[in-house]
Amino acid sequence: MASSKAHQATGFAAGVIAAAIVARHGGGPFQAGVLLSFIAGMAGATAPDWLEVAWWSRARRLWITHRTLTHWGIGWLALLALSYHLLGHSIYAAPAFGFACGGLMHLFADWPNPLGVPWIAGRHSLNLWNSGNCDLIVVAASWAAAWFIGQHVWLHDAYGLPWLRHLCAG
Numbered sequence: 001m002a003s004s005k006a007h008q009a010t011g012f013a014a015g016v017i018a019a020a021i022v023a024r025h026g027g028g029p030f031q032a033g034v035l036l037s038f039i040a041g042m043a044g045a046t047a048p049d050w051l052e053v054a055w056w057s058r059a060r061r062l063w064i065t066h067r068t069l070t071h072w073g074i075g076w077l078a079l080l081a082l083s084y085h086l087l088g089h090s091i092y093a094a095p096a097f098g099f100a101c102g103g104l105m106h107l108f109a110d111w112p113n114p115l116g117v118p119w120i121a122g123r124h125s126l127n128l129w130n131s132g133n134c135d136l137i138v139v140a141a142s143w144a145a146a147w148f149i150g151q152h153v154w155l156h157d158a159y160g161l162p163w164l165r166h167l168c169a170g
């Protein structure tokens with residue numbers, strides 16, 4: 001796996017991306033959905049790893065094989081699509097969407113190293129580097145994506161942050 005630090009760092013980016021998209025769709029009362037999706041994005045980015053640990057037991061063994069069901073691409077994509085669809089209709093959609101963004105970000109971070117990620121069936125690996133190496137590239141790529149999406153939503157459209165629009169309009 002990518003190191004947990006890398007997952008947290010990319011999780012921050014996933015949270016920003018999720019929050020930006022939720023803001024674009026209306027964050028609900030007081031933009032609460034924006035905050036919720038950000039927090040859920042941070043949680044989701046480490047979820048595929050902690051979901052497979054039996055944290056309720058004393059031994060804390062893995063209850064399923066590492067990088068199987070919790071790293072399943074289709075599952076995360078389905079959650080993403082479903083929650084995206086419900087944005088603006090259900091208050092649960094924003095955190096679910098953030099969680100899915102984080103989960104997918106986790107898979108992207110795990111993808112380049114040799115163990116790979118079971119996107120559909122069977123693992124696939126980009127086979128670029130070993131675990132922990134080049135975390136910086138993964139983190140930088142995720143932040144670049146967050147910056148790209150964030151500035152598109154917030155600076156160009158000034159959506160979800162009305163005060164920014166006021167500020168810019170002087």
Ligand SMILES: [Zn+2]
Pocket residue numbers: 001002048049071106110
């Ligand atoms: Zn993982």
